[in-house]
Amino acid sequence: MAYSRTNNSTRATIDTSQLFGSGTFKYVYAGKYTVGARKGQDCVAKEFKSGCVVEDHYFDEELNICAKAQQIIDEFNDAEIMNQPIYLNTPTIWTYEPGSSKSGQKTLIEPMILNFEKFNSNSGWSLTDSTGWAAAMQSLSHFSYDNSGGRLLLCDLQGGRYNDGYVLSDPVIMSKAHSCGPADLGMDGIMSFFQRHRCDAFCNRSWMKPPVLGKAKIPMHQGTTMEAADGSQIGQGFESAFGFVDLLNGMYRDEPSSDFATKLENSRG
Numbered sequence: 001m002a003y004s005r006t007n008n009s010t011r012a013t014i015d016t017s018q019l020f021g022s023g024t025f026k027y028v029y030a031g032k033y034t035v036g037a038r039k040g041q042d043c044v045a046k047e048f049k050s051g052c053v054v055e056d057h058y059f060d061e062e063l064n065i066c067a068k069a070q071q072i073i074d075e076f077n078d079a080e081i082m083n084q085p086i087y088l089n090t091p092t093i094w095t096y097e098p099g100s101s102k103s104g105q106k107t108l109i110e111p112m113i114l115n116f117e118k119f120n121s122n123s124g125w126s127l128t129d130s131t132g133w134a135a136a137m138q139s140l141s142h143f144s145y146d147n148s149g150g151r152l153l154l155c156d157l158q159g160g161r162y163n164d165g166y167v168l169s170d171p172v173i174m175s176k177a178h179s180c181g182p183a184d185l186g187m188d189g190i191m192s193f194f195q196r197h198r199c200d201a202f203c204n205r206s207w208m209k210p211p212v213l214g215k216a217k218i219p220m221h222q223g224t225t226m227e228a229a230d231g232s233q234i235g236q237g238f239e240s241a242f243g244f245v246d247l248l249n250g251m252y253r254d255e256p257s258s259d260f261a262t263k264l265e266n267s268r269g
């Protein structure tokens with residue numbers, strides 16, 4: 001089964017008057033679903049930074065990475081390493097309705113995650129808590145490497161705790177083929193993870209690891225490290241998760257100035 005948390009709705013109101021959070025690649029706005037099973041619940045709208053909002057390529061790449069991540073998470077759940085499942089937020093592409101200030105612009109909508117926290121990054125940073133979900137997430141990253149025969153590493157694991165399990169959002173896949181977007185730091189990134197990874201109670205001693213030699217090539221950052229066009233790495237601070245937490249309390253204190261987003265008729269995913 002797919003352990004995914006989906007929009008399950010067709011319309012939302014997004015407060016575009018203020019940023020809700022900001023990650024390495026994306027701006028995040030908060031909103032509420034207005035039509036569908038999640039009506040009244042909070043959602044987020046994510047947009048790519050630096051004017052790439054109109055390029056389908058970025059959206060397609062994002063959804064492809066999400067589908068791959070979903071497969072890894074499903075297999076981790078099926079392996080019954082944890083007694084509660086890990087879910088993945090599934091974004092879909094929606095378009096702002098005519099009349100809104102972002103009319104015609106595409107955005108990625110997904111359910112909001114409360115109590116957002118981050119467990120590891122794509123440069124080998126990890127939360128140093130060897131118990132519970134924090135440990136399970138390091139183990140999920142290690143599992144992904146073993147389960148893919150050493151081709152992939154699922155990382156940048158962040159999300160929120162719920163009664164029935166854990167919900168992740170926006171993970172990164174790093175690949176031997178170096179083909180999973182600007183946060184994929186290739187084998188250098190994978191090696192940097194393992195140079196800093198210490199197996200915990202949820203890791204299986206038989207899981208494969210790359211031979212780790214020398215120092216990690218990627219400087220360690222809690223935020224997501226992005227690869228620039230020239231191949232150099234740009235480390236980022238931990239804007240998004242703390243931004244999420246800080247902004248949660250005050251977000252609906254004022255009546256938001258509203259823009260409308262609606263689902264694309266031929267929405268992918």
Ligand SMILES: [Zn+2]
Nearest residue numbers: 142199200203
């Ligand atoms: Zn491990």
